[in-house]
Amino acid sequence: MKTMNFFRLASVVGVALAAVGSAAGAQIKVVATTPDLASLAREIGGKAVSVTALAKPTEDPHFVDAKPSHIVTLNRADVLIDGGAELELGWLPPLLESARNSKIGAGAPGRVVASEGIKLIEVPTSFDRSKGDVHSLGNPHFTIDPVAAKTVAGNIARHFAAVDAKNAALYRSNLAKFNAAVDGKLAEWQKQLAPYRGAKIVTYHKDFGYFANRFGLQVAETLEPKPGIAPSPSHLAQVIGVMRRGGVKVILVQSFQNRKTASTIARQTGATVIDASQQPGAAPNTGTYISLIDNLVKTIAAALARK
Amino acid sequence: MDFQVLWAVMRWPLAASLLFPPLLVYLGLHVVKREVIFVDLALAQVATLGTCVALLLGYHFEDPLTFWISLGVTFIGAAFFSWSRTAKKTGVPQEAIIGITFVVAAAGVILMLSRIAGGKEELEHLLTGDILNVQASDIWQRALVFAGLGAFYAAFHKRFVLISSDPDKAFADGVKVRLWDFLFYAAFAIVVVSFVRVAGVLLTFAYLIVPAVCGTMLAAEWGRRLMIGWVVAAASSLLGLWASYQFDLPTGAAIVCAAGFILALVGVSKAFRRA
Numbered sequence: 408m409k410t411m412n413f414f415r416l417a418s419v420v421g422v423a424l425a426a427v428g429s430a431a432g433a434q435i436k437v438v439a440t441t442p443d444l445a446s447l448a449r450e451i452g453g454k455a456v457s458v459t460a461l462a463k464p465t466e467d468p469h470f471v472d473a474k475p476s477h478i479v480t481l482n483r484a485d486v487l488i489d490g491g492a493e494l495e496l497g498w499l500p501p502l503l504e505s506a507r508n509s510k511i512g513a514g515a516p517g518r519v520v521a522s523e524g525i526k527l528i529e530v531p532t533s534f535d536r537s538k539g540d541v542h543s544l545g546n547p548h549f550t551i552d553p554v555a556a557k558t559v560a561g562n563i564a565r566h567f568a569a570v571d572a573k574n575a576a577l578y579r580s581n582l583a584k585f586n587a588a589v590d591g592k593l594a595e596w597q598k599q600l601a602p603y604r605g606a607k608i609v610t611y612h613k614d615f616g617y618f619a620n621r622f623g624l625q626v627a628e629t630l631e632p633k634p635g636i637a638p639s640p641s642h643l644a645q646v647i648g649v650m651r652r653g654g655v656k657v658i659l660v661q662s663f664q665n666r667k668t669a670s671t672i673a674r675q676t677g678a679t680v681i682d683a684s685q686q687p688g689a690a691p692n693t694g695t696y697i698s699l700i701d702n703l704v705k706t707i708a709a710a711l712a713r714k
Numbered sequence: 715m716d717f718q719v720l721w722a723v724m725r726w727p728l729a730a731s732l733l734f735p736p737l738l739v740y741l742g743l744h745v746v747k748r749e750v751i752f753v754d755l756a757l758a759q760v761a762t763l764g765t766c767v768a769l770l771l772g773y774h775f776e777d778p779l780t781f782w783i784s785l786g787v788t789f790i791g792a793a794f795f796s797w798s799r800t801a802k803k804t805g806v807p808q809e810a811i812i813g814i815t816f817v818v819a820a821a822g823v824i825l826m827l828s829r830i831a832g833g834k835e836e837l838e839h840l841l842t843g844d845i846l847n848v849q850a851s852d853i854w855q856r857a858l859v860f861a862g863l864g865a866f867y868a869a870f871h872k873r874f875v876l877i878s879s880d881p882d883k884a885f886a887d888g889v890k891v892r893l894w895d896f897l898f899y900a901a902f903a904i905v906v907v908s909f910v911r912v913a914g915v916l917l918t919f920a921y922l923i924v925p926a927v928c929g930t931m932l933a934a935e936w937g938r939r940l941m942i943g944w945v946v947a948a949a950s951s952l953l954g955l956w957a958s959y960q961f962d963l964p965t966g967a968a969i970v971c972a973a974g975f976i977l978a979l980v981g982v983s984k985a986f987r988r989a
Contacts, residue, residue: 470838470839472842472964473844473846473847473964473965474846474958474962474963474964474965475723475724475846475958475959475962475965476962478723478846479719479723482719482722482723501844501847501849502847504847504849505723505726505846505847505849507722633831634831635830635831636828636829636830636831637828639828
């Protein structure tokens with residue numbers, strides 16, 4: 408009975424909002440779990456959509472603090488884009504349960520699973536949380552690979568067209584534009600990093616695997632002994648050993664990760680710590696996906712050039 | 715403000731923050747009377763330690779076994795506190811024992827979480843809870859437990875008041891103080907463990923202590939203190955939930971701050987009245 412009431416209320420609110428929306432040009436309301444997915448949605452949706460990201464660019468996408476606005480946003484959404492590889496496992500399911508929006512339920516046209524069609528790496532053969540395997544489906548940090556980003560953009564365009572058929576042509580042409588832009592840039596990025604093919608880097612978390620594979624870099628070690636487990640002294644000692652022996656000169660750290668640990672290791676090994684956020688908007692002038700990768704490639708190339 | 719959306723989002727947190735605190739306020743009055751203010755923080759921390767033990771054993775946070783392991787560990791803590799109270803002839807105040815239990819349990823949690831993926835953030839979630847995403851099923855289960863425990867405390871209210879305020883007289887009257895102390899703490903542990911899981915350590919502490927302190931400041935006898943405490947708890951909940959929605963703040967922390975704010979108001983108004 409109460410559920411019935413809720414749905415009736417929700418539909419009244421929905422109708423009211425839809426009326427307001429049509430007056431403003433009937434943008435479809437898109438919610439993305441993380442800013443990277445939001446930036447891809449903006450590329451594809453253009454002016455036909457309004458996009459909100461739940462996680463802030465500087466927030467760890469594994470752990471997002473639930474706030475009332477998240478539930479309201481999800482309740483009103485026409486489309487939800489999530490990573491699809493359990494990156495948001497810790498916080499999205501309870502929010503979705505509270506939001507009760509069937510338009511964005513699993514399998515609905517309004518639910519975009521970003522990872523669809525992407526071959527995930529590091530898929531665990533057995534699942535044991537104490538061993539740090541947070542993600543049973545494989546490494547969820549795939550959007551940092553521009554080729555994977557094209558697949559995600561394709562998934563988004565397909566679902567946008569299904570939800571909003573009258574703008575389907577716009578979404579298709581925006582996708583074509585985005586793909587062409589990435590293809591053009593990809594050659595440039597590969598050229599910038601070509602001199603460092605096979606170079607070793609260290610990252611805080613296992614979040615640069617896809618990037619390293621794409622550009623021929625090698626992640627020699629991570630500061631975390633296992634994904635999600637805080638660095639321990641003995642592991643850090645091992646990392647220092649690996650870095651000295653392998654001549655590793657670059658440590659990549661995202662803004663929400665512990666930079667102090669990275670700096671300590673850098674002092675011991677003469678390496679450079681780079682702020683390498685994977686979320687558009689965390690650093691200045693990285694508002695779009697392409698500017699983000701542009702900036703990342705440039706900074707990493709510059710750091711690798713320093714001997 | 716859009717009341718339909720507000721209602722849809724906040725009604726279960728509202729139900730949780732109005733239904734459960736009354737029992738916490740009652741326990742808080744005992745805790746304040748016994749001058750063992752941090753006993754609940756220590757027990758909540760021990761409960762968290764139990765949760766970490768379960769996580770480390772590979773159980774999921776939502777697994778029923780996690781709850782039972784957590785409760786079992788907390789019972790050990792409860793037994794320890796009831797024993798340490800009557801063993802006070804050593805000259806060591808019980809507050810010291812409680813403080814030590816708290817820091818050791820807290821440090822134990824840090825040690826264990828360093829071996830669990832995402833430990834730091836998990837710790838933060840245990841502290842702040844997730845009262846915003848509480849669901850109807852969480853509420854019904856706990857409402858049953860709380861109703862049962864409420865009846866238990868009500869049935870033995872006089873005895874609990876006696877051992878809280880005058881344990882020596884209780885001894886002299888032939889009451890098995892140690893046993894009743896254990897029963898008190900054990901029931902307390904169930905309340906704390908089941909509430910900490912939805913509301914977090916901070917909010918549990920706030921509901922226990924702040925309304926009870928307001929009641930103790932404003933009235934002398936149990937009934938009136940309890941009434942004042944209930945009003946303060948409900949007011950804190952409403953103010954905190956409203957602020958959380960209006961300014962989009964984390965819900966549990968907003969209620970804690972609202973409770974602190976109301977306590978400050980009570981304190982200031984009392985000071986003025988006296989002057």
